Amino acid sequence: MPVGPSEEQTQAAMAKRNYPVCSALIARAMGGANQVTIDSREALERCCAAHPSLLVELPFLSDLGRVEEAYDKLGSTPIHAHQTPSAIMVNPELQLLDVDYAGLPLMFTNIAHRPQPQQGFVLVYRPPASDRIEIHEAHPHDLLALKIIAEDLNYRQLAAEHGVPLGHIDDIVYQAVAKGILIRPPSRIRRPDDFSTNAINDEQFISSPVFTLQWHITQQCDLSCRHCYDRSHRQAVSLDQGIAILDDFYDFCRSQFVHGQVSFTSGNPLLHANFMELYRAAVERGFLTAILGNPTSREKLETLLSIRKPAFYQVSLEGLQEHNDYIRGQGHFERVMRFLPLLKKFGILSMVMQTLTRENSGQVLQLAELLRDKADHFNFNRLAMVGEGASLASAGIDTYVDFLRNYLTAAKHNPIMGLKDNLFNLIQLQDGSDHFYSGCTGYGCGAAFNFVSLLPDGRVDACRKFDSPLGNIFENSLLTIYTSEPARQYRKGPRGCKDCTIRPLCRGCMAVMYGMGKDVLGAPDPYCFKDRIHHR
Numbered sequence: 001m002p003v004g005p006s007e008e009q010t011q012a013a014m015a016k017r018n019y020p021v022c023s024a025l026i027a028r029a030m031g032g033a034n035q036v037t038i039d040s041r042e043a044l045e046r047c048c049a050a051h052p053s054l055l056v057e058l059p060f061l062s063d064l065g066r067v068e069e070a071y072d073k074l075g076s077t078p079i080h081a082h083q084t085p086s087a088i089m090v091n092p093e094l095q096l097l098d099v100d101y102a103g104l105p106l107m108f109t110n111i112a113h114r115p116q117p118q119q120g121f122v123l124v125y126r127p128p129a130s131d132r133i134e135i136h137e138a139h140p141h142d143l144l145a146l147k148i149i150a151e152d153l154n155y156r157q158l159a160a161e162h163g164v165p166l167g168h169i170d171d172i173v174y175q176a177v178a179k180g181i182l183i184r185p186p187s188r189i190r191r192p193d194d195f196s197t198n199a200i201n202d203e204q205f206i207s208s209p210v211f212t213l214q215w216h217i218t219q220q221c222d223l224s225c226r227h228c229y230d231r232s233h234r235q236a237v238s239l240d241q242g243i244a245i246l247d248d249f250y251d252f253c254r255s256q257f258v259h260g261q262v263s264f265t266s267g268n269p270l271l272h273a274n275f276m277e278l279y280r281a282a283v284e285r286g287f288l289t290a291i292l293g294n295p296t297s298r299e300k301l302e303t304l305l306s307i308r309k310p311a312f313y314q315v316s317l318e319g320l321q322e323h324n325d326y327i328r329g330q331g332h333f334e335r336v337m338r339f340l341p342l343l344k345k346f347g348i349l350s351m352v353m354q355t356l357t358r359e360n361s362g363q364v365l366q367l368a369e370l371l372r373d374k375a376d377h378f379n380f381n382r383l384a385m386v387g388e389g390a391s392l393a394s395a396g397i398d399t400y401v402d403f404l405r406n407y408l409t410a411a412k413h414n415p416i417m418g419l420k421d422n423l424f425n426l427i428q429l430q431d432g433s434d435h436f437y438s439g440c441t442g443y444g445c446g447a448a449f450n451f452v453s454l455l456p457d458g459r460v461d462a463c464r465k466f467d468s469p470l471g472n473i474f475e476n477s478l479l480t481i482y483t484s485e486p487a488r489q490y491r492k493g494p495r496g497c498k499d500c501t502i503r504p505l506c507r508g509c510m511a512v513m514y515g516m517g518k519d520v521l522g523a524p525d526p527y528c529f530k531d532r533i534h535h536r
């Protein structure tokens with residue numbers, strides 16, 4: 001066995017050479033560190049011709065040389081920002097090498113590794129916005145993703161031909177995007193340019209990678225809550241209509257370069273006769289799925305899980321037992337308390353939502369404490385005095401900032417407490433913090449931005465909690481509805497918020513404003529305390 005250089009000598013030699021792995025291997029094979037310097041494919045070929053035994057001992061040397069050539073070429077090219085593409089494209093710096101040996105990339109981290117004969121492909125590329133060069137073997141999914149994009153294949157046709165769900169094709173493409181093999185345009189769900197302020201201009205605050213369809217598939221409900229914002233009678237969506245809606249939503253998400261989330265709600269969505277079929281159809285299209293509903297049976301949860309675990313399951317409580325049951329009906333509190341451990345048992349993320357009213361605002365902290373070990377998340381949202389909710393009183397305006405501060409203090413010691421009210425961000429601003437919280441579906445009010453609500457009869461609203469019609473999905477595509485003038489107006493939010501420093505992170509709540517009889521596009525949320533001094 002030849003006595004080769006030490007590991008340190010090998011590393012030092014590798015750092016100096018253009019083809020470090022080939023150079024080090026050949027040096028080892030020849031028994032010395034600095035006998036050979038390989039700095040080009042020609043030099044490698046000359047060396048192999050002069051020492052034919054090398055190719056006997058290291059038969060993969062030629063393939064390895066091609067991989068190093070690709071690496072060297074990319075390493076000597078200046079890093080430049082890629083132009084923002086208008087469609088998904090193959091990383092222009094990617095090199096795809098067909099090789100006769102498997103395991104070549106491993107040699108870049110372990111020179112003692114020996115590749116084995118097996119035909120395949122090696123990818124050499126620099127992911128976007130990175131100075132790192134990746135070398136790895138191409139997985140069949142990588143090759144399929146490259147083929148799909150390079151040949152502009154039709155996703156639906158491909159899924160049908162291969163007998164796989166449509167979302168499977170998207171997953172393959174998304175994984176290739178995540179690796180940097182493909183480059184995807186940024187999300188088109190973006191705030192208008194005049195939205196960002198000097199203080200708040202971070203990309204995460206002004207664009208959204210996810211679009212949520214809050215889908216009310218039926219008006220049917222097993223409860224009769226006193227604050228219900230919609231008791232109107234509407235025909236439940238049919239299975240065929242539902243499939244067409246999901247297809248339209250799929251096209252919308254593809255066109256906007258976002259991941260779609262379908263939050264099934266109603267009423268109680270699980271009461272829909274075709275709920276499981278609709279849920280499965282959403283999963284098959286690659287959407288994230290969530291449920292906003294009432295407690296259900298173990299059997300229904302098992303069926304759900306056999307399709308796919310929802311991202312979360314949200315139930316509501318309106319305060320401690322007595323008050324909750326007064327609002328939601330006798331025995332409801334106990335049902336929820338029995339249901340939460342079931343969600344935990346099945347590993348489903350549980351969320352509890354409380355609608356904040358004047359009467360139950362004093363119970364929020366106690367309820368959050370009670371749920372500490374029972375639920376994964378607890379949130380409140382302010383009552384929108386709409387529908388049945390108009391008969392309840394909203395939380396006190398003058399005391400609201402103190403309520404938020406007390407909640408914030410408690411949340412520091414109770415990890416399940418979420419901070420969804422946009423006005424928490426006003427406190428952060430006033431306290432000089434640069435840490436901000438996300439609201440209903442992301443930063444700031446999401447109405448007609450990264451979220452719309454869809455009713456069983458096809459009506460689309462900017463937000464379900466107030467009358468904000470944008471159109472009907474049975475008459476127009478979601479894209480047409482989303483780009484309509486009414487949607488644009490709701491996205492802009494109240495004019496009174498226009499010059500506010502934290503506009504991208506807030507805009508109050510238009511549903512609350514609506515319930516108070518205000519012009520939702522006029523003065524800011526009456527609960528806003530921007531012009532009151534509340535610094536601590």
Ligand code: SF4
Nearest residue numbers: 497500506507508528
């Ligand atoms: S003015 Fe509007 S954006 Fe600014 S804090 Fe008040 S509600 Fe929020």
Ligand code: SF4
Nearest residue numbers: 440445463509510511
């Ligand atoms: S209007 Fe209110 S409830 Fe609706 S998305 Fe905006 S902040 Fe959320």
